[in-house]
Amino acid sequence: MLVIHCPYCGDRPELEFSHGGQAHVIRPKDPSQATDAQWAEFLYLRKNTRGLFAERWRHVRGCGRFFNAIRDTTTDQFVVTYRAGEQPPASVVGGAL
Amino acid sequence: MASHTATAKPTIVLDMSWLESPAHTTRLSFRGTPAAIAAASSVFGVPLPTSACRSATVGSRSALWQGPDEYLLIAPESERTLIIQALTNELSAHAHSLVDVSHRQNGLIVKGPHAVWLLESGCPLDLDLSQFPIGMCTRTLFEKSEITLWRLAPDIFHLEVWRSFTEYVIALLSETARELAA
Numbered sequence: 566m567l568v569i570h571c572p573y574c575g576d577r578p579e580l581e582f583s584h585g586g587q588a589h590v591i592r593p594k595d596p597s598q599a600t601d602a603q604w605a606e607f608l609y610l611r612k613n614t615r616g617l618f619a620e621r622w623r624h625v626r627g628c629g630r631f632f633n634a635i636r637d638t639t640t641d642q643f644v645v646t647y648r649a650g651e652q653p654p655a656s657v658v659g660g661a662l
Numbered sequence: 663m664a665s666h667t668a669t670a671k672p673t674i675v676l677d678m679s680w681l682e683s684p685a686h687t688t689r690l691s692f693r694g695t696p697a698a699i700a701a702a703s704s705v706f707g708v709p710l711p712t713s714a715c716r717s718a719t720v721g722s723r724s725a726l727w728q729g730p731d732e733y734l735l736i737a738p739e740s741e742r743t744l745i746i747q748a749l750t751n752e753l754s755a756h757a758h759s760l761v762d763v764s765h766r767q768n769g770l771i772v773k774g775p776h777a778v779w780l781l782e783s784g785c786p787l788d789l790d791l792s793q794f795p796i797g798m799c800t801r802t803l804f805e806k807s808e809i810t811l812w813r814l815a816p817d818i819f820h821l822e823v824w825r826s827f828t829e830y831v832i833a834l835l836s837e838t839a840r841e842l843a844a
């Protein structure tokens with residue numbers, strides 16, 4: 566089974582996690598001031614990166630917390646995980662963001 | 663054509679000694695800031711663990727780490743009102759949530775020499791003592807049901823199972839017990 570490192574609980578089986586989509590998508594500070602295009606981009610437009618990609622994951626059947634992961638979308642390898650609110654280590658960012 | 667029903671099946675008496683229900687329990691789901699956690703520790707009388715997946719017990723009260731700011735507080739049923747009042751009073755100055763979940767879930771005790779085997783039939787965690795020591799607790803899965811698994815002794819586990827899943831979990835454990843007995 567694929568083992569994912571939860572930044573809070575440590576190494577845990579994939580079954581306990583759920584995928585939360587692209588990470589580091591920033592909500593417009595004042596949505597009422599955003600144009601329709603800006604709001605639509607925030608709501609709907611996501612990258613579809615081949616290779617290293619920054620994603621949100623949730624340890625839903627464990628500590629319940631969201632965190633971020635850099636995952637290779639071609640090999641399903643988790644390169645690194647880090648807590649929500651943190652930036653990924655510069656050494657592995659590459660084209661992930 | 664040979665008859666498939668010629669011999670009556672012997673009645674299987676399943677040994678259920680591995681399963682017990684703990685006494686009626688107060689269960690509180692508590693979340694809060696570090697200051698609220700410190701205050702709750704002194705009111706509840708049990709230091710709420712700051713290490714991930716660990717529990718603390720003082721007398722008949724236990725605090726189980728569920729997440730970085732989330733705990734399950736367990737105590738005898740008779741102390742429910744007392745504890746809720748004391749915590750509510752003491753925590754009024756701190757950001758927190760305190761929810762009585764006593765009747766949301768049931769406790770189960772799985773024990774005996776086959777306890778680890780029984781649980782590993784449906785739980786993906788490594789339950790070797792080196793990986794899941796005494797006092798460790800965590801939410802995880804048993805087959806398709808979320809459970810909180812808490813090790814009390816090398817061969818005694820406390821499970822917290824949501825009410826509507828309890829029958830499902832017991833049925834699957836019984837199925838495994840039947841296989842182990844065979």
Ligand SMILES: [Zn+2]
Nearest residue numbers: 571574624628
């Ligand atoms: Zn976790």
